[in-house]
Amino acid sequence: MQKVTSVTEMRTLAEELRSKDQIIGLVPTMGALHEGHLSLIRQAAEQADTVVVSIFVNPTQFGPSEDFSKYPRDLEADLKRCEEAGADIVFAPTVEEIYPKGYSTFVTEEFVGKPLEGVSRPTHFRGVTTVVAILFNIVRPDLAVFGQKDAQQVAVIRKMVQDLQFTVDIVTAPTLRETEGLALSSRNRYLSNNQRLESLAISEALRYAKGMVEKGELRSDRLIAEATHILGEKRRVRIIYISVVDRTTMEAMREVVPGQSLLAIAAWVDEVRLIDNVLL
Numbered sequence: 001m002q003k004v005t006s007v008t009e010m011r012t013l014a015e016e017l018r019s020k021d022q023i024i025g026l027v028p029t030m031g032a033l034h035e036g037h038l039s040l041i042r043q044a045a046e047q048a049d050t051v052v053v054s055i056f057v058n059p060t061q062f063g064p065s066e067d068f069s070k071y072p073r074d075l076e077a078d079l080k081r082c083e084e085a086g087a088d089i090v091f092a093p094t095v096e097e098i099y100p101k102g103y104s105t106f107v108t109e110e111f112v113g114k115p116l117e118g119v120s121r122p123t124h125f126r127g128v129t130t131v132v133a134i135l136f137n138i139v140r141p142d143l144a145v146f147g148q149k150d151a152q153q154v155a156v157i158r159k160m161v162q163d164l165q166f167t168v169d170i171v172t173a174p175t176l177r178e179t180e181g182l183a184l185s186s187r188n189r190y191l192s193n194n195q196r197l198e199s200l201a202i203s204e205a206l207r208y209a210k211g212m213v214e215k216g217e218l219r220s221d222r223l224i225a226e227a228t229h230i231l232g233e234k235r236r237v238r239i240i241y242i243s244v245v246d247r248t249t250m251e252a253m254r255e256v257v258p259g260q261s262l263l264a265i266a267a268w269v270d271e272v273r274l275i276d277n278v279l280l
Ligand code: PAF
Pocket: 028, 029, 030, 056, 058, 061, 128, 131, 132, 150, 153
């Protein structure tokens, strides 16, 4: 496995691979890799000849009161995990490589990113789409793999790809969960034992709602009421949003359309912000 830090070197390497007709798969990450990321890398390895994993804690997607400087960083451990999961190249640029002095261009998707996360984190997706567009232009991958746990992020990126005519295929990989149901996330490491226990209410609420749909309940308000009740029983959990939305547009839906609707939840567990969702 090769580690690359310079944009020029990464671009040249990718050009060489393309000239040999290699299918390039990109897995964009911010590091602090856990099993969820490794499953994305494995998925990319199944579909591509060469897997590039980018590790870049992207400052533009953090709001002013968010945890950019505190975001966990452990490049050595990440490199080991990438190699074990089947990555061929790790692209780990500095902030100055991606955003050189005087950088002033941003990519903004203006519809799919507005509700849910967009309400409490209004500049977040602008940072995500900007850095993902930059990575796509440097690596020019044939496919890129993202986790379904960040369902709105996937929807925003798909829309950007469609609108800006990128030719990359966006592949979505299923959410990995701990045995009790907690969705894997780099932020889980901030949870104390008690907080972890209470956070299980999020996946429990999603499972319960999915069960209701399987029994024929399609009214979003009823699903939301039950899920809200489950979350409300936990002292440390405060709901940020809970909504039944269209999986492509993120628009709220009054009725579930099986296979097309998502129940999305964001909640504070004390000071740790968690998100999760389930396809209904
Ligand atoms: O999901 C993430 O880790 C980030 O939002 C991404 C896609 C790597 C962009 O920085």
